[in-house]
Amino acid sequence: MSRFVLVTLSLSLALAALFVTFTPFMRDFTGFHIGAEVLVPGAFTCGVLCGFSIIPPRLALISLALVLAGALLIQSIVIGLPALINLVPNPVSYVNFAEQQTLIGCFSAGPFFAAGGVLGGLVRARLRPK
Amino acid sequence: MRFFVNAFFVLVGLASTFVLVHVSGDYLATLASLQEFRWGVAGFAEPQAGASEAHLTLEVQNRSGLDLDFKDLEVYLWLQDKTVGKTYGRFETRTVSAHSTAHIPLTILLDDAQLREALAGAPAERAWFITGTYKASAPFASNDFTYGLRLDVNP
Numbered sequence: 001m002s003r004f005v006l007v008t009l010s011l012s013l014a015l016a017a018l019f020v021t022f023t024p025f026m027r028d029f030t031g032f033h034i035g036a037e038v039l040v041p042g043a044f045t046c047g048v049l050c051g052f053s054i055i056p057p058r059l060a061l062i063s064l065a066l067v068l069a070g071a072l073l074i075q076s077i078v079i080g081l082p083a084l085i086n087l088v089p090n091p092v093s094y095v096n097f098a099e100q101q102t103l104i105g106c107f108s109a110g111p112f113f114a115a116g117g118v119l120g121g122l123v124r125a126r127l128r129p130k
Numbered sequence: 131m132r133f134f135v136n137a138f139f140v141l142v143g144l145a146s147t148f149v150l151v152h153v154s155g156d157y158l159a160t161l162a163s164l165q166e167f168r169w170g171v172a173g174f175a176e177p178q179a180g181a182s183e184a185h186l187t188l189e190v191q192n193r194s195g196l197d198l199d200f201k202d203l204e205v206y207l208w209l210q211d212k213t214v215g216k217t218y219g220r221f222e223t224r225t226v227s228a229h230s231t232a233h234i235p236l237t238i239l240l241d242d243a244q245l246r247e248a249l250a251g252a253p254a255e256r257a258w259f260i261t262g263t264y265k266a267s268a269p270f271a272s273n274d275f276t277y278g279l280r281l282d283v284n285p
Contacts, residue, residue: 006136010143017146020153029268030156032149053135078154082161089165 007053008063011046012070015113018042019075019105025097026079036108043109047116052124060124064117068110076102160268163194164275167226167266172233174283176258177214179246184215184238186260186283192226196268200224200234205262205279207238212248215240221264258283 021032022039034042050067054060077084080098083091173187184207192198203221206213215238226232249256259282265274 003136006139006143010139010146013143013146013150017149017153020150026153026157029160030153031269032153032156053139074150078150078157081154081158085158087158087161087165 004054004059004063007050008066008070011050011063011067012074015043015046015067015071015109016074016078018046019071019101019109020078022109023075023079023101023105025101039109040112043113044116047113047118048120048123049116051117051120051122053120055124055128057121057125060117060121064114068106068113072102072106075105159194159196163192163196163198163228163268164266166194167192167198169279169281171281171283174258176256177240177245179249180242181240181245182242184240186236186238188234188236188281189231190226190234191231192228195228197225197227199267200226201265201267201274203234203236203262203264203279205236205238205260207240207283208259208261209245209248210252210257212244212251213241214245214248217262256284 018034018039020026021030021034022036023033027033046067047064050064051057051060054063076098079101080094082088083094083098088094168191170189170191171186172189173185175185177184186205186207188205190200201221201223202219203217204219205217207215217236217238220237221234224232224234259280262279263276264279265276267274
């Protein structure tokens with residue numbers, strides 16, 4: 001169970017870092033940014049690690065869903081931070097940005113993350129002694 | 131083996147947290163800096179009828195912790211409800227360092243006919259003001275942010 005928590009938490013943060021640095025809107029505010037050529041293999045690797053590290057597969061599937069949801073939540077919190085701490089005069093815009101960018105993140109990296117998870121789970125099942 | 135696997139995931143989590151904290155810090159600092167500057171008027175000599183130019187010195191205070199670039203400042207000079215001159219895009223990009231104040235001298239080319247008309251129609255207490263637009267950019271920004279400017283410049 002501790003492995004499940006550790007992997008889910010760690011990969012949520014890793015995927016969130018990929019989402020946040022990929023977010024086009026954030027490019028105006030930070031020097032850290034990545035392109036799709038890093039996001040896609042990064043999300044795929046996160047999926048593989050998640051699927052491979054957790055057994056049984058049912059638990060791995062739950063972890064995959066939690067990692068994706070956690071990463072998107074962290075991304076939306078980071079983008080919405082200026083609204084949450086009343087830094088900007090137009091907080092609603094930042095909440096809207098957070099929603100939009102979360103959807104973009106979900107659709108752009110979600111499939112690759114899921115594919116990686118399935119591959120990781122399959123490899124793990126193959127290697128498992130019968 | 132179990133230890134190394136756990137250590138790997140802990141390291142991944144720590145590295146990701148570092149990136150998230152760094153990006154959030156840059157993001158908030160840039161947003162704050164783009165709101166922490168103030169414009170003021172440091173000097174203005176009221177132009178008389180027949181003058182071809184007016185001289186105006188603006189003051190910009192950058193209260194943020196980042197150096198900001200100001201560019202494409204275009205200023206219109208108004209008397210009451212009439213535009214009497216403008217700067218005609220002769221502004222060169224100016225960097226204002228963090229926590230500092232810069233003075234920006236501007237030369238406004240006047241439209242003599244408009245100026246005479248405005249002076250003739252103005253009451254004894256004249257209301258001079260400027261309007262304009264400019265762009266500001268912070269170090270991390272790949273785009274400029276456009277702002278509007280409106281200041282009373284009564285001498």
